[in-house]
Amino acid sequence: MTTKNTIAVLVNDHPGVLQRVSGLFGRRGFNIESITVGQSEEAGLSRMVIVTVGDENNLEQIEKQLYKLVDVIKVIDLSSKPMVARELAMIKVKAEPPQRPEIMGVVETFRAAVIDVGTTSLIVQVIGDTEKIDAMIELLKPYGIRELTRTGVTAMIRGNA
Structure with a gap:
């Protein structure tokens, strides 16, 4: 399999x-x-x-x-083994002032952060498992993703192992 x-x-x-x-x-x-x-x-x-x-x-x-x-x-x-895996993504999304409250709602829901504010865009940083990153990207697509970068997964075995 x-x-x-x-x-x-x-x-x-x-x-x-x-x-x-x-x-x-x-x-x-x-x-x-x-x-x-x-x-x-x-x-x-x-x-x-x-x-x-x-x-x-x-x-x-x-x-x-x-x-x-x-x-x-x-x-x-x-x-x-049971593991903890995380990835970081930075997403530059088109964000005219009227759209920003909606985008901020998505950011807050995912416990992400806005790390840069431009006149017509925001850069959002999100950390989590791959599925969380993928889900956030899907929700931001309708606003217009201008640029996207991801670190790739890093992981460790859970607990005392």
Whole structure:
């Protein structure tokens, strides 16, 4: 059964590691739906959080192939455990003064924030799971989305694990 998988990859913080990891996915024919990379809790190591779609066999192959890369320290299947996943989006929406109260209602409903106000637009920041971001985008589309950027998913296993 094909599912969305979220994996964390702990890697050495060296130039070219991101290219090698993403290249591995491309060579194997696996699509990366989103990827985030940043510092980890350990100096000299970065954590990549990758969302991909595939079945259990695909995921197993990805893990095996990742471990063959020299700079990969650890691969964790986050989606197999209870996890917390978040994404950030910034949405520049057309907002003439008469429309702003309606747009602000959407912003408040999603516990989002207006982070910039222009004469004919607003930039809205929303943080949450992918479904929340998608829902907010759908509600803002009728006003006219001028620009949209998303970080991709970042995630951690819940609790003490």
